[in-house]
Amino acid sequence: MVPLADRKSKRINDSQCFALAILCRGTVQGVGFRPFIYNLAKELDLSGWVLNSTRGLEVHVEGPSDKLEVFVRRIKEEPPRLARISSMEVEKADWCGYxxxxIRRSTGEEETDVLVPPDTAVCSDCIKEVFDYTDRHYLYPFTNCTNCGPRFTIVRDFPYDRSKTTMSLFPMCDECREEYNNPADRRFHAQPVACPRCGPRVILTDSTGQEIAGDWRDHFFHFIKEGKIVGIKGLGGFHLSCDAHHQETVALLRERKGRPAKPLAVMARDLDTVKKYCRVSEQEEKLLSGVEAPIVVLDRLDFCALPPNLAPGLKTLGVMLPYTPLHLLLFNEEVDLLVMTSGNPSGLPLEKDNREAVERLGGIADYFIMHNRDIENRTDDSVLRVAGGTVRFNRRSRGYVPRPVEIPMDPDFPAVVLGAGGEMKNSFCLVKQDGSAYPSQYMGEIDTLEAMENYRDSLDKFERFLEVKPEIVGYDMHPGYNSSKLAKEIPETEKFAVQHHHGHMAAVMAENMLNEPVIGVILDGTGYGLDGNIWGCEFLAGDYLDFTRHAHLSYIPLIGGERAVKNPWLVSLAYLIKYFGEKEGLSLAHKFLGNNGEISSAARILSSGINCPLASSTGRLFDAVSALLGVCRKTTYEGQPAIQLGELATGVTGEDYGSMLVSASKKPLVLSPQCIFRGLLRDMDKGEPIEKMSTKFHNSLINTIADTVQVISGETGLKKVVFSGGTFHNEYLAAESQGLLGERGFEVYTHKQLPTNDGGICLGQAAVAYWRWHKDVSVNTL
Known part of the structure; x- marks a missing residue:
């Protein structure tokens, strides 16, 4: 590569002409880059050509050297708003005298080094056209242009051209083709371009899929105000929708879907509507209105008039704005807020096809809004939360996938690596030889045949898009995980089992480009430990190759195994008996837990030790405290007791119940929450406010984290700390722990591009597998 600045000696004068070959890699196709280059070259009176190839965006440009320098600088500084240039090569080329x-036609070659663009929210220009009755796109649900619209969800193959998307079934009319072929038009080479004459169409059906004649919008508004539930085919799959103001309809939707308490997302007509119900910071407003248009978890206003069963037991609400023209058309003056929850039966992948949606959702939805543009790649909505001024992912999917994340690799030892992901909140990750990691869209739970088939299909498509095949595979060492079984099926690969919490630690390291030993604080619900027990409150020290377990929460038996996860009072009972003895523990349990009919039988199971696996889990500790305080005694969705308890921690007091680090002599350190339970029972007897008790519990955990890291640092000399695991979605815990460690001189690294839950673990698995392959290391040690 010869930068322009290095070729000044080759110039004769500013009027002499040169030729350059430019290659841009990254998200450079389907984002208006070719018309941008074309119009920039025209503006500067340069000659040559631009094309999309499987290598990226290629440019041959000729002209005076001063104009070429301007041309290159403006590509770097003023690219199209949807473009992301990961690398740009500029080389001297032969003069051809163009x-x-x-703009040349796309080429197909052997090497692929381009990205499928993420789907993008409808732009302001298209919105204007949709509501302009003089425009031919008036009220058209599939209006799009180069600056917005479907991308990843419709693409089938490379290069990214209409013929290789699900829009190939819709030949363009003369007007659309004229816009498509006009480099000065914002629809120039916009692959999904369409209008009412030539594009997809919407229909409204009953629950059996029979089309209902008439205007679909009129019917929809009527049904919504009647309290009906409507399945809506969107960008990446189906939503189940109803009027968010109708408490009875929301309850009916929950009953039909079997989702009694998990928060439901809503879609608001506009930002003003959002602000009627929630607090919205400037940062949150930018997220809601951005091209990715995710669900943003917001704090509800104190006197929010919305039904409490939208998010039972929570003070927050997941909100998004309309991100397609179809969504815009779902609102009018009377309809301002709709429930928009994932359209899938509980435990199954998101529905994306019309026939299957009718078959599987027909018992939930009264009606369907469907269209005939196929969804190639199902993609759930992304979910984000702003915490302490930092954007955190709860779910990384639509709008962000398939953007890459750069991780550390040795360029002298390139390899293609797969991180298979976990069992819940699954995403997998493919890493190319240059260290570009491509986390997949959200897969969800991999515990059904349908989910496993979706996983295989999505992995196959990622391999085709990236034109790679894994050579190395990292997977969770849990013997029962389906994701690990799927990973083991992949032929001709070197495979590495990665301990769950090591994977979490490595994910934060990789995302932050760390390649050195660190202290890992990994707090979550469940992970298979090296000793065969359930881990989940782990203080590790190590790197990608190996780790040492320096400290953990004391083990507690889970009465009935998985039953204890679904019934948190069982974990409370186990803790009470452990720390107060069987007689007093049972007495306290009867007094505070209230399950008199089951407590005695559960205590007998605990005494027998049958089906009582040991766990050192932060998630189960939160469960026990939540149940003891009466916050949540039955779990209906993952993390419910901890989430509801976490929302009660408001910082109302700086008091705590003491640190769980009571002795630094035994190795590994064993953290005892006995002080927490004794303190909670004292405060409960005194009638202290539940917010104060929750805060004191959190403060104890925060101080324990800082004290334990301090001890480990004294033993290892390490000062860099990484946080990971689902418990760190707890805003108060994460912010206060990070702040306290910062005060003590530690550098704390967290997730910023991936979820801290198991949705990000795939990146760590890939990093561990690669470096173990590179250094020929394959064995975990305690």
Missing amino acids: MDFC
């Missing part, structure tokens, strides 16, 4: 600048 008389004009043109």
